[in-house]
Amino acid sequence: MPRRIPPPPFDMAELAPEFASLAKETTLLYPRSGDPGVRHSSMGGPLLWPIDEPWPYCAQFGHWAYGTDGGAGSSEPGAVPMVPVVQLFARDVPWLEFPRGKDVVQLLWCALIHDGDPAGAVLPKLYWRNEAETVAAGLLHDVPAPHEGEYVDDLVPRPCTVCPTPAVEYPGYDLPHELLTSLGPRLEELQDRFGFWYTEVASALQNKVGGYPAWTQSPDWPHCDQGHRMEHLFSITGEPAYGRWLPLDEHEPGTTLPTWDAPAAQDALDAIGPELEIGDAGGLYVFLCRQCPDLPYAHRHDCH
Numbered sequence: 466m467p468r469r470i471p472p473p474p475f476d477m478a479e480l481a482p483e484f485a486s487l488a489k490e491t492t493l494l495y496p497r498s499g500d501p502g503v504r505h506s507s508m509g510g511p512l513l514w515p516i517d518e519p520w521p522y523c524a525q526f527g528h529w530a531y532g533t534d535g536g537a538g539s540s541e542p543g544a545v546p547m548v549p550v551v552q553l554f555a556r557d558v559p560w561l562e563f564p565r566g567k568d569v570v571q572l573l574w575c576a577l578i579h580d581g582d583p584a585g586a587v588l589p590k591l592y593w594r595n596e597a598e599t600v601a602a603g604l605l606h607d608v609p610a611p612h613e614g615e616y617v618d619d620l621v622p623r624p625c626t627v628c629p630t631p632a633v634e635y636p637g638y639d640l641p642h643e644l645l646t647s648l649g650p651r652l653e654e655l656q657d658r659f660g661f662w663y664t665e666v667a668s669a670l671q672n673k674v675g676g677y678p679a680w681t682q683s684p685d686w687p688h689c690d691q692g693h694r695m696e697h698l699f700s701i702t703g704e705p706a707y708g709r710w711l712p713l714d715e716h717e718p719g720t721t722l723p724t725w726d727a728p729a730a731q732d733a734l735d736a737i738g739p740e741l742e743i744g745d746a747g748g749l750y751v752f753l754c755r756q757c758p759d760l761p762y763a764h765r766h767d768c769h
């Protein structure tokens with residue numbers, strides 16, 4: 466069931482017609498602590514993994530964990546198992562286009578820091594599968610436990626169920642500069658009237674599929690080797706537990722704040738999410754090129 470989220474306090478496209486063409490559909494995942502199974506869409510949950518395919522390990526040399534000196538904490542290539550980050554079944558996200566014959570997408574990453582990687586931080590891997598074929602061939606049950614290391618926990622999502630929820634959003638950092646300049650006075654007027662900058666209600670800094678990347682810094686869209694600009698597939702963030710995108714039933718009871726500014730109940734705050742911390746309130750963004758037949762992907766990372 467999709468979550469019920471507050472309506473925006475204003476219609477961006479009505480307020481500034483220039484925004485109409487910038488609206489993008491996205492799917493918010495709303496990961497919430499739970500006990501998903503291998504046949505469920507999840508964040509940080511068990512994956513539907515074929516028995517004849519070895520579990521992936523990170524091949525990069527010299528990855529390390531925060532809080533270590535980069536020496537003692539570094540690990541040999543091939544020694545660190547990747548961890549599940551997202552698994553989505555086509556039935557839960559019917560509006561997401563899967564490659565022909567595939568109906569499961571899985572994102573894993575190595576939860577250590579990778580200096581040699583231009584995007585830094587974790588190192589993701591993306592898999593597309595066919596559910597029926599994978600189940601028929603048998604599933605891998607002997608999945609290695611995540612590597613243990615100081616602060617690595619921040620990058621290993623807690624098992625969560627998801628509630629894919631379609632929403633419409635507008636660009637934050639992706640707003641064309643000329644438009645930002647020309648709309649500046651009107652956006653400032655909005656801020657005076659409602660008390661927030663428009664991106665706080667128009668751009669979703671959430672765990673999501675499609676839409677705009679949840680950048681917290683300047684955009685850095687990757688291109689594939691053939692020069693195609695890639696499309697945004699996933700944003701993975703330690704999403705805020707307040708504000709415009711917080712489901713209505715998670716607002717603190719009795720809060721008098723407007724729906725777009727309401728926090729979650731304080732007690733529940735730490736218990737509801739995937740407990741991810743990527744940089745300092747940053748995110749990891751996965752991109753895909755559908756123009757190339759082998760569906761190359763790339764990632765970017767930022768920290769606030």
Ligand SMILES: [Zn+2]
Nearest residue numbers: 523528575577
């Ligand atoms: Zn690694």
Ligand SMILES: [Zn+2]
Nearest residue numbers: 689693754757
């Ligand atoms: Zn391409």
